[in-house]
Amino acid sequence: MTTSVSELAQKIINGYRIKRGDDLEFFKTCDLEELERGAGAIQKRYRRNHVDLCSIINGRSGRCPEDCKYCAQSAHHCTGIDEYPFLPKEKIYAEAKKNQDAGLNRFAIVTAGRALTGEEFEKALDAFRMMKKDLTIELCASMGFLNAEQFHRLHEVGVTSYHHNIETSKRFFPQICTTHTYDDKIRTIKIAQKEGLCVCSGGIIGMGEDWDDRLDMAISLAELNIYSIPINALMPIKGTALEDRPQIPAEDVMRTIAFFRYINPEANIRLAAGRKVMPDNGEKAFMSGASASISGDMLTTCGTTIKGDLAILKKLGLSNEGANDWDDDEVQAAAN
Template identity: 40%
Template sequence: MNWDVLAQDVINGYELTDEEALAILKSPNEEILQLLSGAYQIRKHYYGNKVKLNMIINTKSGNCSENCGYCAQSRDSTAPIEKYRMLDKDSIVRGAEKAHQLNAGTYCIVASGRGPANWELERVIEAVEEIKGKYDLKICACLGILKPGQAERLKAAGVSRYNHNINTSENHHDAITTSHTYQDRVRTVNEAKQAGLSPCSGVIVGMKETKQDVVQMAKALRNLEADSIPVNFLHAIDGTALEGTHELNPIYCLKVLALFRFINPTKEIRVSGGREVNLKSLQPLGLYAANSIFIGDYLTTLGQEDTKDHQMLRDLGFEADVVYEEGAGTLKALLEEGVRADL
């Protein structure tokens, strides 16, 4: 397969067949640089050498009623994680201050659980309203399955994006969780879209799925028209149902990122949870296909030091893509830290 030619076809509007998509995942390891060259052509066409930076805050940890096999916060997990109820407003706002200091363009407010209680939603809304008055941050909320009217309230408060991952393929879903359906997740993404929120939905690779499952995940997200696609690689945690699962290697992870770029050429592809433990020393190569990363820690696992993330971008010759929204943050402060911002 000539990956550069296929990349140009994709830029011109071509959609990969299942066979071509599978060929990416099955490609010989010695072709990885050629494959990434093709993925980079697509990425550069739409995003140049800009990298979007995101920071996550776990505003409510553990005690989740769902039985997701990958999650340390699940009701069935025995992982020794910190558990707490919804953080107070000031703590959520302080997290936004840190995101601003780290030059993150998007602040992701995440809470465990099937969906937010009314009082939890109110707290998030109060925090978002204060954050939007102080910082030039895009706010993404990830609060689970929403009740009628909740998406509209988040939008009115200043939330720009809503995340609800499909996590895996429809065929593999019941092997990962049975406390909600695949269609519950799809419906939540669509409800967020209908409320005017930018849809964010992604996957976790490495949960004993087949390569065909991975292809179907990428295509399902294309059909959902997800604007932002977090690609997580399973970081198996002791005490979860997937404890001891180690199916991934760095080169396969790069093939997965290339696949998502070829199938979703115009979308934000984010290297997310598990990148440090799965991509290992090949982390920088992932950004030739992806154009977004999380900086800082994840929900219950540690991330790479933010200084190393910024150094990685500089070493690659890439730039932080700081997208400003209305607010009170200053461009001067960002420029003083050596980050180029394109308005």
């Protein structure tokens, strides 16, 4: 690299964008504190003082036929997780209202399984209609490999964002899942974007991938025009195929968040599972590249509290009031 990390950060602030094929080796070894300072400057330029907070509810749990090695909800694993069909819409509504009243920006229904279909998909639409009618919180969904018609119907009832992680690099993906492909993921993301939905997509680090895989994932998400990128640190769950993976070091998580900001300067880099791996429950990350977080109860790993997150933001001079992940022009640009 002919320029320093801080000089690269300024170039990005001035409009330069990192592309596939660029030499990214320096991200692996450069001084972490300098990298974090640059990421913080880029974050301030594009996300200002705004931090987007979202929450999720596990709308249908367990018995998933997919064999993702990290997942407690896979039927291929024996983790003792609660299993239940799609929740009553009243329960989902109550949870959404609680999160809205607590001050969160958005609320998502997440369901286990390859795709939510049939009667359960209709129940999900009913739940979204009920929330859209009375609540103001932004509505999101994560329901697997849906088709164009399903995305359109979700959009009609008020869903504005769809979550669908690519999980890792294309190279490493077959090492963590064999029942669907990386290309299946990309195809679904593009269908959702064509409908006009903002896509939230990121992945998990610490599954055995290397630094090149993490960098490749960051580049791939930039190429897909993703505006919300959750970064999960693997929390090995007993009974899954990755239960014996060592915990990823905090420094590796922080480095990943920082270079994701360089490569995706305008996106919301979202803290997700594994926040407790980082210093002060991710507090430093909010000044070093992260501009969003999942808050409240997580799916199958320990999360953080809404009250705690709002206190952190206040302490840092940040706010979750204001801009969304995207604007209409950005969504349309991603679809075209």
